[in-house]
Amino acid sequence: NSKVIQTPRYLVKGQGQKAKMRCIPEKGHPVVFWYQQNKNNEFKFLINFQNQEVLQQIDMTEKRFSAECPSNSPCSLEIQSSEAGDSALYLCASGGLSQNTLYFGAGTRLSVL
Amino acid sequence: GDSVTQTEGLVTLTEGLPVMLNCTYQSTYSPFLFWYVQHLNEAPKLLLKSFTDNKRPEHQGFHATLHKSSSSFHLQKSSAQLSDSALYYCALTSLNYGSSGNKLIFGIGTLLSVKP
Numbered sequence: 001n002s003k004v005i006q007t008p009r010y011l012v013k014g015q016g017q018k019a020k021m022r023c024i025p026e027k028g029h030p031v032v033f034w035y036q037q038n039k040n041n042e043f044k045f046l047i048n049f050q051n052q053e054v055l056q057q058i059d060m061t062e063k064r065f066s067a068e069c070p071s072n073s074p075c076s077l078e079i080q081s082s083e084a085g086d087s088a089l090y091l092c093a094s095g096g097l098s099q100n101t102l103y104f105g106a107g108t109r110l111s112v113l
Numbered sequence: 114g115d116s117v118t119q120t121e122g123l124v125t126l127t128e129g130l131p132v133m134l135n136c137t138y139q140s141t142y143s144p145f146l147f148w149y150v151q152h153l154n155e156a157p158k159l160l161l162k163s164f165t166d167n168k169r170p171e172h173q174g175f176h177a178t179l180h181k182s183s184s185s186f187h188l189q190k191s192s193a194q195l196s197d198s199a200l201y202y203c204a205l206t207s208l209n210y211g212s213s214g215n216k217l218i219f220g221i222g223t224l225l226s227v228k229p
Contacts, residue, residue, distance in 0.1 A: 041224075042222070
C-alpha cells in the first residue's frame with residue numbers, strides 16, 4: 001500500500017471557488033511532485049519540490065495554482081479559482097534524491113461543476 | 114526534449130497469452146526507464162525500473178529490457194492473467210537533471226484488458 005497520503009479523496013467545487021488538497025509524502029522523502037491526470041488518463045506535470053523549495057513548475061501552476069511543502073506540515077496544492085477544465089485526478093508523489101523513483105498517493109479527484 | 118511514446122492505447126488479450134506493451138523514448142542524456150501500473154481507482158504503482166548495469170528487471174512475472182540502440186523498454190510477460198488488467202505507463206527520467214529537470218515524464222498509457 002502507498003505510504004503517500006492524499007486528502008481528501010474527492011473534492012467537489014463550483015466554478016470560481018478555491019480548491020485545496022493535501023499530501024503527506026512518505027517519511028524521509030525530500031522530493032515531492034504534483035501531477036494532474038486528466039479524463040484521458042494522461043499525466044501532466046504541475047510542480048515539484050525538494051524539501052521546501054520549488055524546483056520546477058509549469059506556467060499554469062504559476063498563475064492559478066499555488067503549492068507549498070512547509071517543514072513539519074503536509075504539502076498542499078490549491079487552485080485559486082477553479083475552472084471546469086481543472087476537473088481531474090491530482091496525484092502527489094514522493095521520492096528519494098538518489099533513486100529516481102517516485103511513489104504515488106491515491107490522488108484527490110476534483111470535480112468542478 | 115525528452116519524451117516517451119506508447120503506441121498502443123488499448124491491448125486486449127485472452128488469459129494465458131503473452132503480453133508485450135511497447136515503449137520507446139527520446140532522451141538527451143542517460144535515462145532511467147520505468148513501468149508503472151494503475152488499477153482502477155488506485156494509485157499508480159511502480160512495476161519495474163531499468164538498471165544501469167543492463168540487468169533485466171522482473172516483478173510479478175513482468176520483465177523489460179532497456180535497449181539503448183533502439184531506445185526501447187518494452188514490457189513483457191509470458192502469460193497474461195485476468196488481474197493484469199490495468200493501465201500501464203512507461204516513464205522516463207534523466208540522470209542529468211538539466212534535461213528533463215528531475216521530472217518523471219510519462220507516456221500516454223496503455224490499457225491492458227485481459228479476458229477469460
